Amino acid sequence: MANEPSAAHRQRHAQRMNALLDHIDRHLDQTLELSSLAERMHFSPFHFHRVFAAWMGETLGDYLRHRRLDVSALMLAQPEPRSVLEVALTVGFGSSEAFARAFKLRFGQTPSAWRLDSPQRWARELAHSREQQALRHRPPQALLSNLDQTERNLDQADATCAEEDTGSCFTSESQMHIxxxxxxxxxxxxxxxxxxxxxxxxxxxxxxxxxxxxxxxxxxxxxxxxxxxxxxxxxxxxxxxxxxxxxxxxxxxxxxxxxxxxxxxxxxxxxxxxxxxxxxxxxxxxxxxxxxxxxxxxxxxxxxxxxxxxxxxxxxxxxxxxxxxxxxxxx
The missing domain is CATH 3.20.80.10 (Regulatory factor, effector binding domain)
Structure with a gap:
């Protein structure tokens, strides 16, 4: 019984923090000052800073920065013809210059380069995922005989997967029933x-x-x-x-x-x-x-x-x- 109030307190605290994270996601284009967020959570700014860092494992400023940049990276990868400045403003940066500096620091390339590389990056992710899926569904003896191969025939992997008839293979678009x-x-x-x-x-x-x-x-x-x-x-x-x-x-x-x-x-x-x-x-x-x-x-x-x-x-x-x-x- 002694643990019940503590558990209930943790649950209420989790609700409040989850609501705050959702609020941040809905308002990334705004300033989101620590003081205003602390007031929303009914904490003093000092205590809120410590509570947030303990909950998320990073400061509020670091969280806002990486969240804004992660959302911008997804936006830049889309075919929608938005300018870099439009994306920067949408996620709360005041200028394209400040946005470009922060983006390169996090992802190692400029926003424009990220946009240009997105089709190739997605293709690499897909090829790697298909390779790993083929390995999972390959018979053990075939797996052992091909461990030294760095390149695999994905068409053959698709055929092998289809023959298994397990309903759990997703190595080609046609098998997904979209x-x-x-x-x-x-x-x-x-x-x-x-x-x-x-x-x-x-x-x-x-x-x-x-x-x-x-x-x-x-x-x-x-x-x-x-x-x-x-x-x-x-x-x-x-x-x-x-x-x-x-x-x-x-x-x-x-x-x-x-x-x-x-x-x-x-x-x-x-x-x-x-x-x-x-x-x-x-x-x-x-x-x-x-x-x-x-x-x-x-x-x-x-x-x-x-x-x-x-x-x-x-x-x-x-x-x-x-x-x-x-x-x-x-x-």
Whole structure:
């Protein structure tokens, strides 16, 4: 019993910090002074500075800087014809010069060079992901006989994967079953995980989210997973993931849950069936393979996975099903 107040305090603190991070994301084009954010959190500036650094592992100034630059890097990689100055102003920099200096310090190249290199960079990421996927699905004897090869025939890898008939291979665009759909807005309650994606998120779902969902009587409701950060840009320990459950409009979220609304609109929806090891590759195929050749671009709405009620999950094999939902608009 003595631990309950402490646990409840940590949960309320987590809610407040999550709300602050969401507020920052919605207002990156504004000044976001420490004093005003501290007032929003009902802390003195001195204490807020320490609390934020303890929670995120970096100062508020460092967090704002890398968050703005990460968002700008995603914007610059899109085919939308925005100038570097427009991107700089959108993420809160006062001039293209200051933006270019900060961008080069973080990514090692200028914003213009990053934009020009994006198609090649995406192609490299896709090729590496396909190579790793081929290795995972190659028979052990073939794997041992090819360890010394640095270049692999991806077409052969696709054929090998298709022959397995496991439903978990995503080495070519044609196997992803992508459709454009108009999705409705959805109100969700969510719990947030901050840290590396992958296995830790899976454990978060199993050990924290599903027991909470059951206790709230929401077992038959659809679930969603929102990855707020691009793991190719953000540090693993700073990646934010929201595990969400659909709720009614009058649902009252109590600690540790919070409420948000998933915006509706046009999405590219890819059907996924596979293991956790296949999951990252499927997203890479969608973002780095399908998207550049689709004539569309991603917009500012959240990217998420959708788990319909009764979605398949085999605890023995780890195979599960969901939909990968990418918000898109015409280029």
């Amino acid at each position: 459709s454009l759909q108009q999705l409705p807005p959805t109100r969700v309650a969510y719990l947030r995980h901050i840290g590396p994606y992958g296995q830790r998120v899976h454990k978060f779902w199993m050990n924290t989210v599903l027991p909470w969902r059951q206790a709230q009587g929401l077992e038959q409701r659809a679930c969603y997973g929102i990855g707020h950060d691009d793991p190719s840009l953000a540090a693993p320990e700073q990646c934010r993931y929201d595990a969400c459950v659909e709720v009614d409009a009058d649902f009252i979220a109590r600690s540790p849950a919070s409420i948000q609304d998933l915006p509706g609109g046009r999405y590219a929806v890819a059907q996924f069936r596979g293991s956790l090891a296949d999951f990252s590759h499927a997203w890479t195929e969608l973002l780095r393979g399908w998207l550049p050749s689709s004539g569309m671009q991603i917009d500012g709405r959240p990217v998420f996975e959708h788990y319909p009620p009764g979605a398949d999950y085999d605890p023995t094999t780890g195979i599960f099903s969901c939909e990968l939902c990418l918000p898109v608009k015409a280029s």
